[in-house]
Amino acid sequence: MNSFFDTIFTSDFVFSTIRVTTPILFAALGALISNKAGSPNIGLEGIMLMSALGGVVFSAYTGSAFIGLLGAVLVGLISASILAYFTLKLKTDVILGGIAINFFADGGTIFLLYYLTGDKGTSSSLPSKVLPNIDLPIIQNIPVLGDIISGHNILTYVAIILIIGVWYLLNKTATGLRIKSVGENEDAAKSVGVNIMKVRYLAMALSGVFAGLGGAFLSMGYVSWFSRGMSAGRGWIALAAEAMGRGTVLGTTLSSILFGAADALSNTLQLLGIPSELISIIPYLATVIGLLIYAINNTKKRKLKE
Amino acid sequence: MDNYILELKNIMKLYNNGVVANKKVNFELKEGEIHAIVGENGAGKSTLMKILFGMEQPTSGEIFFKGKKTNIEGSDKAIEMGIGMVHQHFMLVPSFTIAQNMILGMEPKKGISIDYNKATDMIKDLIKVYNLKVDPNMKTEDLSVGMKQKVEILKALLRGAKILILDEPTAVLTPQETDELFVQLKKLKENGHTIIFISHKLREVKSICDRVTVIKKGLTMGTYNVSDMTEQEISNIMIGRDVVLKYDKRKNEKGEALLKVENLSYKGIEGNYILKDINFTLNRGNILGIAGIEGNGQRELISIITGNKKNYEGNVFLGEKSIQKLSIGEIKNYGMSYIPEDRMTDGVAKEAFIMENLIGNRYKSSELNNGLLFDMNKINKLSEELVSSYDVVCKDIEQKVESLSGGNIQKIVVARECSIDPEVLIAEQPTRGVDVGAAHFIHEEIIKLRDDKTAVLLVSADLNEAMELSDSLIVMFEGKIVAYFEDVKETDEEELGLYMLGIKRQSEEEIRRAIDEC
Amino acid sequence: MNVEKRFEIVRTFVAVTISLLIGFAIILFASDEPLSTLYYFIISPSTKMRYLGNVVELAIPLIFSGLATSILFQTGLFNLGSEGVFYFSGLLASIIGIKFSLSFIFHPILAILIGSLFGMIVMLLIGFFKAKWNASELVISLMFNSIFFGIGAYILNFYFRDPNVSGVYSFKMNESVFLNKIIPGTRIHTGLIIALLTVFLVYLFLYRTRWGYEIRMTGLNKRFGKYTGMNTTKVILIASILAGAIAGMGGAVEIIGMYDRFKWSALPGLGFDGALIAMLAKNKPKNVIFAALFLAYIRIGADLMARMTDIPSEMVYILQAIIILFISGKKFLEGYKEKSLLKEVKNNE
Structure with a gap:
């Protein structure tokens, strides 16, 4: 047991939590925006996966990590827009549409990977680029804090900035006000001339961009290659994190960190000789438990209201 | 002719499903007046209102704005013309502050963010001018209904509305809030605004409006100076039957009580009483009609009786059993049939x-x-x-x-x-939107059941139907029973109209007969 | 045939055609020899008895997962847990196969029963969470899939792994558990009979019993169900248990019908395929057979194509996603439907 706590209370563990939280956080913030507009994006998992491959492919063929990043974001944007077209315009059920995007991503990424490399497992034969890690000046020299905060991938810092950015967007800008109004009372928004379709498209597109950043982090930051199914449920975990965060930026961030910690824990416990198969279920178990606690509380509150 | 700010000529509206909501509507609005539009449910008021606010386009007819022929293509255009609307169901986002709700869609900006200081200033000015006291930083969901309505009015004014359409504005208000609203409306009128006041309540029309236009079955019956008319006269024009249905009903002996409603009250989400102290008994072999303008608590009453709403005060007995603990299934098993309003x-x-x-x-x-x-x-x-x-x-x-x-x-x-030969039949607007032949057929079925000793509770906003089918009749107004007639032949449509519109009400003793005498 | 039925068939047909055309376009674009690739994809599965056998073999588990998913979808539950149930029930069946030795017919029956029981418990849990607390059945079922895969992989690796073979495979099952092959020249096994029987029983249940009636009516219009006095919670639980039993049965049947050891090193994907089959079949048990055969056919076609040409079989997943998108698009081809409905109403009056 001692060794367990020794593992948790280290700067390494906190550093690793921040690292693995990054992709979950991106997707969860994306989920937050689209949910606020009342058009949930259930395709985040698949969109992340496609963007992860997109980043690898674009960076490998241009030799530029930055263009790779742009490519990943573009893939996220386009696939979310396609999903938006189906759900908003053709009235495809949001859940079925999301499921379809995930299937598409599962098969499509392997298809493309094989087409480009002749390998169905990983992209290791593609000379893809990695986004840089950044040492924060001054902070890096502070003991403990420096070890935790400095030296992360640039996208981790982008994610942190985006927490504030999303908060600002939703709470300070006209666009944010409209997004929230459309999600909360469509008729009210319509009655003052807000274009509901446009706002929802925008929210979906933004959630795609965020998932794209998350995907880029997976294949160009977390590791330096693409492997099949590498989003590994993070998109779904992000949906759970958004729900548990009760639609607030802070809550979403905190629950993302919680799930990130569960993920980091599973990475760390591996070092202690606990079977990796069992460890791998920790993040998913944490998600189920988190969702249940959230749902039970919600039910209680609803009952009180009635 | 020239002093009309808005004029509608021969407006006809045919919906895609073949319903003609407005057959021929003529309407003239003078600048600076408070103009009432009254009519029964389904008379075409709401369609007219939608046309005025650009939410629907007339199939034929002409609209003149300040003497010039125009089309009101959408709500945007209406707002631009200076027409504002206060919907019956408020168009507000609950989690927003008053200020946020007011500026939505026309947010003042500083850089990329909303300039809340400017927004607050704009609102404060408005509050000062119209003496409508609200705190712009309060959350909308915490507001009383009356306050929400003020916000809606301010929202319209902020968008530069000179003509305000109010759709049944007092339906959700307490008497005190209503008085307050009227004071504000008069103030608005003094400031040069024109107000269209849509209502059922003739007392209110009498007390605040200058002129009144009566609509019946898609036709304008006329526009009158309110001071020239009594409530009674307006009611007679508004309500009244043209086709009289006739059914041969044999005299039926009333049997035992199958459904008893005792001191039933029910509070809505807003905390106001939607039903208050309802008492009546429904007997075997009897059709008890509930007449009344829609939205006076009938729907909630039926929801409770059929087991869909449980958080009520008072008692409902089905036979000897209280339905409080019964599921919908158990109520059905007892032999209750239900024809719901929305099929x-x-x-x-x-x-x-x-x-x-x-x-x-x-x-x-x-x-x-x-x-x-x-x-x-x-x-x-x-x-x-x-x-x-x-x-x-x-x-x-x-x-x-x-x-x-x-x-x-x-x-x-x-x-x-x-x-299934039910013991109790609850029929809620059983012939709404149904063609004459089918309606006739359904009426005869209901009478047959009654002859076979079923107890029938008939809710109908159609006076014709309520009077012809019922043996006994209750009139509901604002969540209360305001009249009870043991035998429907004791009364006539003119008298019922007065009860339905809240002009008249029976004494407590007379109403108590609904439970005592049955 | 009435308008809605005709419309649904047209819509399904158009959606499938669009996706196949996209598949052809991908082949034309990506393949060096598009014509022969197309041949392998579309024609070759029907050229040999063995290939046709493969199609039917693959259709067997797909029928189970399609049935399970259509029961869930029909109740309005977006539960994709069949995937995890398939995997874990398959593992449980193989454990029964390894650990026991029973006289011939009881052994497979025990394996299938245990698999079903597991599926019932899992789906009951997910359904309970939904009915009682309205917890998202989609996310929870997907998490469950990963959890059961993790636990299963652990059990396999630490308790039943055969160290004498390369790869993470279980020990060999006793032969008494295997399902018999029924058509010579193929590996089609008695699982086919079980699958068809299940289709028939599910049909009877859904369309000929009061409980099935409640499931269908609640799925079509929850408020109608409520007003006629149905208990929504009960309906959700019954549907979940039934779907779980069928999914569990599918996993067990697949393992004892097609394998000699447990060999799945990842989630098999068969449970997920249930979503497409349910949608193609419009949740109708009878149609599930044809939808499963269709999917099995293009899967086998894709496998042959991948083996013979430069195009990977995963192309099929792309087609699957496109079919789902279009079929579930309520407004897709709606103009056509409205026109025909209007005509029908007019003809009726």
């Missing part, structure tokens, strides 16, 4: 076959089951019988309900609910 959402599964919809209240019965399995022969036979005896026009019983016309769908609901 498409509550009455049928529209994507299911006719046959499947017909067995909704008896699919568990031993007659239709053969051990574990349905007895398909019997189900088919029953369905065929019902379809033919209730005269449902269809190709076969394995046709989806959604492909039938409204009248035929309603006949399916009636066939299902009436053919």
Whole structure:
């Protein structure tokens, strides 16, 4: 047991939590925006996966990590827009549409990977680029804090900035006000001339961009290659994190960190000789438990209201 | 002619589903007046209002704004012309502050963010000018109904409205809030605004409006100076029957009480009483009608009786049993049938076959089951019988309900609910939106049930229907019973109109007869 | 045939055609020899008895997962847990196969029963969470899939792994558990009979019993169900248990019908395929057979194509996603439907 706590209370563990939280956080913030507009994006998992491959492919063929990043974001944007077209315009059920995007991503990424490399497992034969890690000046020299905060991938810092950015967007800008109004009372928004379709498209597109950043982090930051199914449920975990965060930026961030910690824990416990198969279920178990606690509380509150 | 700010000429509106909501409407609005539009449910008021606010386009007819012919293509255009609307169901986002709700869609900006200082200033100015006291930083969901309405009015004013349309603005208000609203409306009028006041309540029309336009069955009956008319006279123009239905009803002996409602009260989400101290008894072999303008608590009353709402005060007894603890299924098993008001959402599964919809209240019965399995022969036979005896026009019983016309769908609901010989039948607007032939058929079915000793509770906003079908009659107004007639022949439509519109009410003793004498 | 039925068939047909055309376009674009690739994809599965056998073999588990998913979808539950149930029930069946030796017919029956029981418990849990607390059945079922895969992989690796073979495979099962092959020249096994029987029983249940009636009516219009006095919670639980039993049965049947050891090193994907089959079949048990055969056919076609040409079989997943998108698009081809409905209403009056 001692060794367990020794593992948790280290700067390494906190550093690793921040690292693995990054992709979950991106997707969860994306989920937050689209949910606020009342058009949930259930395709985040698949969109992340496609963007992860997109980043690898674009960076490998241009030799530029930055263009790779742009490519990943573009893939996220386009696939979310396609999903938006189906759900908003053709009235495809949001859940079925999301499921379809995930299937598409599962098969499509392997298809493309094989087409480009002749390998169905990983992209290791593609000379893809990695986004840089950044040492924060001054902070890096502070003991403990420096070890935790400095030296992360640039996208981790982008994610942190985006927490504030999303908060600002939703709470300070006209666009944010409209997004929230459309999600909360469509008729009210319509009655003052807000274009509901446009706002929802925008929210979906933004959630795609965020998932794209998350995907880029997976294949160009977390590791330096693409492997099949590498989003590994993070998109779904992000949906759970958004729900548990009760639609607030802070809550979403905190629950993302919680799930990130569960993920980091599973990475760390591996070092202690606990079977990796069992460890791998920790993040998913944490998600189920988190969702249940959230749902039970919600039910209680609803009952009180009635 | 030139002093009209807005003028509608020969407006006709035909909806895609073939309903003519406005046949020929003429309406002239003078600048600076408070102009009432009154009419029964379905008379075409709301369509007229939608046309005025650009939410619907007239099929034919002309609109003149300040003497110039115009089209109001959308709400944007209406707002631009200076027309504002206060909807009956408030168009507010609950989690927003008052300020946020007011500026939505026209946010003042500083850089990329909203300039809340400027927003607050804009609102404060407005509050000062119109003396409507609200705190712009309060959350909308915490506001009282009256406050929300003020916010709606301010929202319209902020958008530069000179003409304000208020759709039944007092329906949700307490008497004090109503008084306050009227003070504000007068103030607005003094400041040069023109107000269109849509209402059922003639007392209010009398007290605040300058002129009144009466609409009946899609036609304008005329525009009058309010000071020239009594409430009684307006009521007579508004309500009144042209076609009189006649049914041969034999005199029926009233049987024992099957449904008793005692001191029933019910609070809405806003915390106001939607039902207050309702008492009545429903007897075997009797049709008890509930007349009243819609939205006076009838829907909530039926929801409670059918077991859909439980958090009420008082008691409802089905036979000897309180329904408080009974599930909807248990209430049905007692022998209660229910024809719901909204057949498409509550009455049928529209994507299911006719046959499947017909067995909704008896699919568990031993007659239709053969051990574990349905007895398909019997189900088919029953369905065929019902379809033919209730005269449902269809190709076969394995046709989806959604492909039938409204009248035929309603006949399916009636066939299902009436053919089990219920002890109690709750019929809520049973012939709404149904053609004359089907309506006639449904009425006769209801009378047949009553003759066979079913207790029938009939809710109808259609006075014609309520008067012809009922043996006894209750009138509801603002969540209360305001009149009770042991024998419907004691009264006439003119008198009922006065009760329905809240002009008159019986004494407590007279109303108590609804429970004592039954 | 009435308008809605005709419309649904047209819509399904158009959606499938669009996706196949996209598949052809991908082949034309990506393949060096598009014509022969197309041949392998579309024609070759029907050229040999063995290939046709493969199609039917693959259709067997797909029928189970399609049935399970259509029951869930029909009740309005977006539960994709069949995938995890398939995997874990398959593992449980193989454990029964390894650990026991029973006289011939009881052994497979025990394996299938245990698999079903597991599926019932899992789906009951997910359904309970939904009915009682409205917890998202989609996310929870997907998490469950990963959890059961993790636990299963652990059990396999630490308790039943055969160290004498390369790869993470279980020990060999006793032969008494295997399902018999029924058509010579193929590996089609008695699982086919079980699958068809299940289809028939599910049909009876859904369309000929009061409980099935409640499931269908609640799925079509929850408020109608409520107003006729149905208990929504009960309906959700019954549907979940039934779907779980069928999914569990599918996993067990697949393992004892097609394998000699447990060999799944990842989630098999068969449970997920249930979603497409349910949608193609419009949740109708009878149609599930044809939808499963269709999917099995293009899967086998894709496998042959991948083996013979430069195009990977995963192309099929792309087609699957496109079919789902279009079929579930309520407004897709709606103009056509409205026109025909209007005509029908007019003809009726």
